[in-house]
Amino acid sequence: MFYLKVACIAVGGLLCALRSAEAADERPNILFIMSDDHAYQAMSCYGSRVNETPNLDRIAQEGMRFDRCFVTNSICGPARAVILTGKYSHLNGFVRNGNRFNGAQQNVAKLLQQAGYQTAVIGKWHLGSDPTGFDDWHILVGQGPYYNPPMKTPGGIVQHTGYTTDVITDETLGWLQEKRDESQPFFLVYQHKAPHRNWQPGPKYLNKYDNIQIPEPATLFDDYAGRGSAAKSQEMTIARHLNPHDLKLTDQRASFTEEQLAAWQQAYGEKNKTFESAGLEGDALTRWKYQRFVKDYLRCIDSVDENVGRVLDYLDESGLAENTIVIYTSDQGWYLGEHGWYDKRWMYEESFRTPLIVRWPGKVAAGTSTDKMVMNLDFAETFLDIAGAEVPKDMQGHSLVPILREEQTPEWRRSVYYHYYEFPGPHAVQKHYGVRTERYKLIRFYEIDEWELFDLEKDPHELRSVYTDPAYAKIATDLKQELERLRDQYQDDGQIVDFEAQRAKQVKLQLAAAFDFGALDAAVRKQGTIVDGWQGKAVRLDGKQTAAIVPTGEKLDPTYKPLTVGGWIYPAGDGVIAAQGGAGLGYSLFVHDDTLQFSMRQQGQLRTLSGPRIPQRDWSHVAAVLDAEGVVSFRVNGQAEGPSAAWGFIPSRPADNLSIGADSGSLVGPYETPAGFHGLLEDIRVYWGVLDAASLREWSTP
Ligand SMILES: [Ca+2]
Known part of the structure; x- marks a missing residue:
């Protein structure tokens, strides 16, 4: 060698x-x-x-x-x-x-x-x-x-x-x-x-x-x-x-x-x-x-x-x-x-x-x-x-x-560090970490703030914690120090590495789909009437139509990606602005009870965030943003408005289409029909990534 x-x-x-x-x-x-x-x-x-x-x-x-x-x-x-x-x-x-x-x-x-x-x-x-x-x-x-x-x-x-x-x-x-x-x-x-x-x-x-x-x-x-x-x-x-x-x-x-x-x-x-x-x-x-x-x-x-x-x-x-x-x-x-x-x-x-x-x-x-x-x-x-x-x-x-x-x-380790996480979970064992030395074991159940200390020489079956026994006070103090040293050595500060978020941070901003109703590909364009909109052409929908459909594919893959979805809307009732995916995976931006709402499906789990109120029969620019930290929030007329929620990302590519003006096929959101939009939609876009302030202003300023 x-x-x-x-x-x-x-x-x-x-x-x-x-x-x-x-x-x-x-x-x-x-x-x-x-x-x-x-x-x-x-x-x-x-x-x-x-x-x-x-x-x-x-x-x-x-x-x-x-x-x-x-x-x-x-x-x-x-x-x-x-x-x-x-x-x-x-x-x-x-x-x-x-x-x-x-x-x-x-x-x-x-x-x-x-x-x-x-x-x-x-x-x-x-x-x-x-x-x-x-x-x-x-x-x-x-x-x-x-x-x-x-x-x-x-x-x-x-x-x-x-x-x-x-x-x-x-x-x-x-x-x-x-x-x-x-x-x-x-x-x-x-x-x-x-x-x-x-x-x-x-x-x-x-x-x-x-x-x-x-x-x-x-x-x-x-x-x-x-x-x-x-x-x-x-x-x-x-x-x-x-x-x-x-x-x-x-x-x-x-x-x-x-x-x-x-x-x-x-x-x-x-x-x-x-x-x-x-x-x-x-x-x-x-x-x-x-x-x-x-x-x-x-x-x-x-x-x-x-x-x-x-x-x-x-x-x-x-x-x-x-x-x-x-x-x-x-x-x-x-x-x-x-x-x-x-x-x-x-x-x-x-x-x-x-x-x-x-x-x-x-x-x-x-x-x-x-x-x-x-x-x-x-x-x-x-x-x-x-x-x-x-x-x-x-x-x-x-x-x-x-x-x-x-x-x-002679330099071999004298203590071992342990950390268990699966709670709540099968068998209901509380999260804990701890240190074991030759003779002692100190365990901290940190979510319920309880400690246990065992003297393995006197109590090999670990039946009696001596944590509160004054005779072991010095030992407990020393073990706590050793525990901190090990947590430091193994870089365990309570944070768990998140490869999904790391991957999301590497996504470069990309326009995944755009809908200019004055010049839309005939294969994508479906129903509704084209009318003059706020700046260009809009589509008028009465709740029974789907304005456009784009089949899923490589370019429309939201897996572990931040995203921005939205556009100009003139609501005359409720309905879906844009939805991609179905009951397993996907996202949907929609108006319900005069509020802007965003739903996400992650392996079937449905979550819905209810956002800001949107005026009826008036033009607004609206968007939902899933940022690189996996946090969902809303933009209205270029400004952040309403609540936010940390949901993480969509874990793989949905089989269903991206549809505009209704949720076609399997449903993403908490509605029981395709939830067709009532009103006008104009310049709807989907981006992978989060727009910077200037680009958002350009899109949302007439
Ligand atoms: Ca096993």
Whole structure:
């Protein structure tokens, strides 16, 4: 590597590129395996009391087990975005499930691609947008089902038959066998849906654990007495929040084949008979629900373990094992009944921590472990370090390679920063951030102004906050300082990066459509009478006509754009001035009850802002403006008037037309008819962007 670097510096680009290609074969392959919601408590290499995971244990036995790997934000999509970017949620823009990952930003797959790696992702993705930086991808659509998944590829949807954990593995093995380019090292991301809710086991494991009792955790009947209101008001208890679908008491079979259905009915038919005859209630019912949930959860893991074993076997047989780093982790941890819970989200240990085991033959000593505090924030940096590629300065974690090699790392982090955002949301876990050190954890639920402090040495189950205990006053003060230091270090000042607004700011002012009724294209011009208007020609409408229609298209794409829409109007009643789109996406400027109003649709959500009063039977120049900050406001005769509202942007291009004088086709606004305009319209225009004062004056001054 030293020789290569010298060559790059001395001779520059071309030679560097040639050398990299020659040397590429020597760099290790990276196989990154991630399951979804896999608790470290359910892995035998972490001392599981509830199951055995012999294949996953192989990775640990032949490599290193990380006993303190933490996530920055314990929830699926955000964790994935952190791993791809090496940045906290507020900087990668994906803070909660339902967000859409901005694929235009830097990510580790793109950087590895540039460094000469072949890249692929197979299995769960769950980031809304399509993968970027991957040569090949074959992903579940959203969460994806447990059986017979449709999967998305660059070439379209592929329908699979089979159990999803097996299908994802078959595709992964297929990629290794058929698509791998032997001249390049690979970065292969192999991600399971399992064991995510609602824990549907594969056919092979439907009856495993049927005749045994799974041990209960010590805190199954936690009463939350020692903590604040957040722990008391959540909605993720086994006792009250698991639903009949989770517990397999309802029909699960929407997409099953007949064979799958028969196996399923036989297994759960028998189990349900026992439940119905037992007549359980109270703690006994909670215990039954715990058994039911945990057994299905473990059955899902049995399939993951078996399938990871298939991939490890293939690596051995193909000779790839020797130069392939195998990493196994989960997107975050999980409650297996601890605190009476299922699910994740909290900064408490079970969900804050995630499993991480790494095998790197010849580099990582077999059977080692570490209690260094590492994070999913470090993964991207680690992959780049393994590949010998530069780690960008704006990534926020650190390569784990020195820890893997058991080098001295005296400067390694001594505290971990956490920030969770998804409230209101499923399971009602309050937003919180906090800091964990070797011994203590300070959590702030900032929207309800509550603090919790745990002494993990004396209270490893985190049952009693000592925040108000005078004996811990100094510790609390020190931890608050450390929390502030970390928030500063990670640039978390409460602002979340808004890629949409950044994109909107880059839009150059452009006239998207203009309607001069004295000289309008016959294809665009529809109904109404052309008359003399305020300066030129106007169209007269009586509420039953559409003056003009422009089909949607590239030029009429409002996606993430600021906009200005308006013109001269002489109202003799209500109606639409201009509308583009329909019930899914779009905007409409209209007059209702003598006021100017503007509606916007964002993925079906309708919002309407009621603006200034407009005189009837008189000429006014009116416009609605959506500015580069995503704020809507009105202009009347060139002046700002009326209220404003921050709505953001239209997230994609509507299928419906732009229509003038009525809302044609599917309706954007809060009216039930096309809402034809009554009166005269003249010089109607739509701009992408916001007009400067002089241009607005020119348009609005007679
Ligand atoms: Ca998850």
